[in-house]
Amino acid sequence: MNKGIFSFLVFVFSVVSAQEKPMQIAFLSDVHFQDLYGSFSDNDFKGIVNPKTGKATILRTMDAQLHSTRIFNENYFAFLKALEDIAQKGIRIVAMPGDFSDDGQAYNLRGLHKILDKYHQKYGIEFYITTGNHDPVGPFRQDAGKDDFLGQDGYPLGIYSKENIGKTDHKIITRDIAESGYLEILDELKDFGFYPKKENLFWSTPFSKYSLKDYSYKKALQDADYAKRIYNVSEGFPVPDLSYVVEPIQGIWLMAIDGNTYIPKNTVANPADAGNYKGAGIGYNKVLTNKKHLIDWVKNTMSEARKYGKTVIAFTHYPMIDYNDGATDEIKKLLGEKKWQMERVPEEQVAQAFAEAGLQIHFAGHMHINDTEIRTIGKNMLVNIQVPSLAAYIPAYKVLTIHSPDQMEIRTEVIHEVPRFNELFPLYEKEYDVLKKEGKKTIWNKDILKSASYHDFMLFHLKELVRLRMIPGDWPKDLIESTKDLTGEDLLRLVQNKGLEEERTDTEAFKKWKMEDLLLDLYKFQSADELAFKDIPTERLQQYQVLEKRFDRYEGTDALMLKLKSIFKILSLLSHGDPADHFEIDLKKRSVNRL
Numbered sequence: 001m002n003k004g005i006f007s008f009l010v011f012v013f014s015v016v017s018a019q020e021k022p023m024q025i026a027f028l029s030d031v032h033f034q035d036l037y038g039s040f041s042d043n044d045f046k047g048i049v050n051p052k053t054g055k056a057t058i059l060r061t062m063d064a065q066l067h068s069t070r071i072f073n074e075n076y077f078a079f080l081k082a083l084e085d086i087a088q089k090g091i092r093i094v095a096m097p098g099d100f101s102d103d104g105q106a107y108n109l110r111g112l113h114k115i116l117d118k119y120h121q122k123y124g125i126e127f128y129i130t131t132g133n134h135d136p137v138g139p140f141r142q143d144a145g146k147d148d149f150l151g152q153d154g155y156p157l158g159i160y161s162k163e164n165i166g167k168t169d170h171k172i173i174t175r176d177i178a179e180s181g182y183l184e185i186l187d188e189l190k191d192f193g194f195y196p197k198k199e200n201l202f203w204s205t206p207f208s209k210y211s212l213k214d215y216s217y218k219k220a221l222q223d224a225d226y227a228k229r230i231y232n233v234s235e236g237f238p239v240p241d242l243s244y245v246v247e248p249i250q251g252i253w254l255m256a257i258d259g260n261t262y263i264p265k266n267t268v269a270n271p272a273d274a275g276n277y278k279g280a281g282i283g284y285n286k287v288l289t290n291k292k293h294l295i296d297w298v299k300n301t302m303s304e305a306r307k308y309g310k311t312v313i314a315f316t317h318y319p320m321i322d323y324n325d326g327a328t329d330e331i332k333k334l335l336g337e338k339k340w341q342m343e344r345v346p347e348e349q350v351a352q353a354f355a356e357a358g359l360q361i362h363f364a365g366h367m368h369i370n371d372t373e374i375r376t377i378g379k380n381m382l383v384n385i386q387v388p389s390l391a392a393y394i395p396a397y398k399v400l401t402i403h404s405p406d407q408m409e410i411r412t413e414v415i416h417e418v419p420r421f422n423e424l425f426p427l428y429e430k431e432y433d434v435l436k437k438e439g440k441k442t443i444w445n446k447d448i449l450k451s452a453s454y455h456d457f458m459l460f461h462l463k464e465l466v467r468l469r470m471i472p473g474d475w476p477k478d479l480i481e482s483t484k485d486l487t488g489e490d491l492l493r494l495v496q497n498k499g500l501e502e503e504r505t506d507t508e509a510f511k512k513w514k515m516e517d518l519l520l521d522l523y524k525f526q527s528a529d530e531l532a533f534k535d536i537p538t539e540r541l542q543q544y545q546v547l548e549k550r551f552d553r554y555e556g557t558d559a560l561m562l563k564l565k566s567i568f569k570i571l572s573l574l575s576h577g578d579p580a581d582h583f584e585i586d587l588k589k590r591s592v593n594r595l
């Protein structure tokens with residue numbers, strides 16, 4: 001049977017099935033897909049041979065992974081596991097809120113296309129994607145590369161798009177490692193939402209002039225053209241915007257917002273200079289100043305949706321609401337304005353602008369965290385649901401079930417077991433031996449290669465990330481030095497010595513953990529929200545509550561005590577946020593309830 005006909009029949013069957021049961025949409029964010037088994041169009045290099053499988057593999061070093069907020073390699077297997085999981089659940093619509101690739105290189109985009117097409121053909125899954133700050137890294141294609149691929153001998157290997165860039169002598173040159181721009185991404189992935197399909201009931205962009213009433217596939221196809229999706233991010237600097245809204249199933253509008261805002265560094269430079277644009281990692285704060293047409297588009301779309309009785313579900317790469325559970329001011333007070341990625345926290349005006357535009361349900365990624373935040377502005381309620389990354393702790397995706405236009409259910413599906421997640425471990429053994437041989441001062445903990453599951457592997461990744469990057473980068477050195485040897489018992493004695501106890505507490509049980517455990521648990525809650533409770537001993541959680549109450553009552557001026565008080569306040573706020581695992585949204589009552 002013709003593949004196109006088969007795909008259409010699967011789609012029709014999905015529509016009929018969807019009408020018989022509640023509509024479900026899976027959200028997979030920050031996949032950061034890197035094609036371990038890909039190939040280059042202009043170079044015969046296929047990677048290094050894995051002694052465990054005999055397969056050539058293009059992978060990054062473990063050292064690079066453990067200094068990054070995402071892994072680069074094992075998430076390949078987690079992505080396949082999540083797609084299988086989604087397929088088995090019978091979900092036939094998947095939305096991907098950005099960073100679907102790791103820097104948009106051509107070979108990664110081809111590999112992603114191949115996998116998405118496979119699941120579309122096999123299960124009839126329709127994929128709708130939007131861009132993140134890693135796809136594209138900038139609005140236009142630019143030469144690039146990485147110094148930290150793994151070579152056959154265990155040493156780093158550089159792969160670059162041209163000769164005169166990069167730090168390593170041992171290198172591979174291929175144009176397929178360059179960072180694609182919008183045009184290249186659109187060309188490769190247009191079948192996954194960026195272009196309309198005949199079976200779509202509606203499709204348009206912020207620049208479309210037609211409405212649902214006079215919609216036609218022909219008009220939509222014309223408006224999908226790259227040249228018709230351009231705006232001035234700054235006067236005289238035209239850049240693309242790949243936002244779109246689509247109706248894949250009767251009554252449901254998926255709004256894919258391209259939140260990337262690439263602002264020129266030099267306003268007298270050539271607008272076509274790919275290197276003259278700042279990254280988009282700050283997110284929606286720049287939309288308010290340089291991409292205001294998106295807010296108008298959302299407002300008009302919501303108005304049109306109400307007119308025709310459509311339910312709008314929006315997704316973007318970037319959060320619209322502060323995701324720190326009310327702890328942002330305390331974090332700034334303790335660590336400073338520029339630590340803990342504070343520049344990425346959206347200002348309150350962002351939530352206000354989109355709530356006033358009528359947006360109600362929004363799924364986001366970018367921060368690699370599990371979280372839910374709610375803002376009520378007048379009669380409008382905006383719910384921002386942070387989708388975790390498969391490439392970070394806690395690895396998970398979200399499933400939205402639409403029971404009615406006013407009743408939504410969200411469930412977080414954690415990926416615990418992943419087939420083949422340890423397939424590359426023998427290659428890391430080589431890398432570790434080289435690092436040890438060279439006497440590198442700070443080296444990653446080889447025990448990560450003993451991980452029994454993908455969940456354990458990602459938890460170990462967080463532990464090493466905190467040790468190797470977060471603590472040295474975010475925290476005051478004097479605070480870490482003065483507290484690193486403190487146990488829970490020491491912290492309890494500190495508050496008892498200040499006369500803050502109402503009753504004496506058995507200190508013996510507090511000896512089991514140290515300050516480093518407390519800081520790691522802080523990051524667990526920041527990353528996984530309520531899902532972190534399962535990865536922290538119950539006894540320790542109870543002891544934290546005791547200490548939180550004691551430090552909260554401290555009113556003195558001792559600098560260390562005030563910092564510890566701040567740490568426990570942040571821990572308390574991050575561990576008591578809005579429902580973020582399994583919950584329902586009642587738009588009529590404007591409430592979010594834990595299930």
